[in-house]
Amino acid sequence: MSLARKMKRAARAPRIPLSHEPSSGYMLQSRSAIIAPHRPTLHDKELINRTLARSVDYWMTCTLMALHDEFGFGVVRLQRAYDKICGIASCMQAGTITLTDLTHFVGCNFDEDRYEKLFGKDSKIPIPQAEEQLKQHLPVSLPEGMRKKLIDAANNHNLTLNQYILKVLKEGLAKEGK
Numbered sequence: 001m002s003l004a005r006k007m008k009r010a011a012r013a014p015r016i017p018l019s020h021e022p023s024s025g026y027m028l029q030s031r032s033a034i035i036a037p038h039r040p041t042l043h044d045k046e047l048i049n050r051t052l053a054r055s056v057d058y059w060m061t062c063t064l065m066a067l068h069d070e071f072g073f074g075v076v077r078l079q080r081a082y083d084k085i086c087g088i089a090s091c092m093q094a095g096t097i098t099l100t101d102l103t104h105f106v107g108c109n110f111d112e113d114r115y116e117k118l119f120g121k122d123s124k125i126p127i128p129q130a131e132e133q134l135k136q137h138l139p140v141s142l143p144e145g146m147r148k149k150l151i152d153a154a155n156n157h158n159l160t161l162n163q164y165i166l167k168v169l170k171e172g173l174a175k176e177g178k
Contacts, residue, residue, distance in 0.1 A: 060085065088102070
């Protein structure tokens, strides 16, 4: 059975409501008795990071499948959409844009003039410099597992992925120049 057929069949299937109630055999005092307050440990943080990574992968996959199924996006357009989404996410991670900014922009029907009238020009980076930074965007294909290693290395240096890659590239170019 094709993936599209499976998805159509799943969409027609009746939804089973999720129940977070304990089974009748258990008597619990309250939710606070279930979830005791504690300080997050390294294991908790790793679990949270893995869960976040899986949820991002889940939503990215759903988004790309919807673009393919509804609008006929092929591999090249899906890759461009993926790269654009990752670019927006890296801007958010770097702090150059916030989720509030994006939701306001979407609420203005992607009209920059209307957005600026309602919310003002709140850019921390001068426009010519921002445009120059966008022109310098360099798409890179990484071998499997390399992105995770780079992210881990960047986290170890308390840098964003972009900052770490720039640092490594500058150091490599400096060694070449000697």
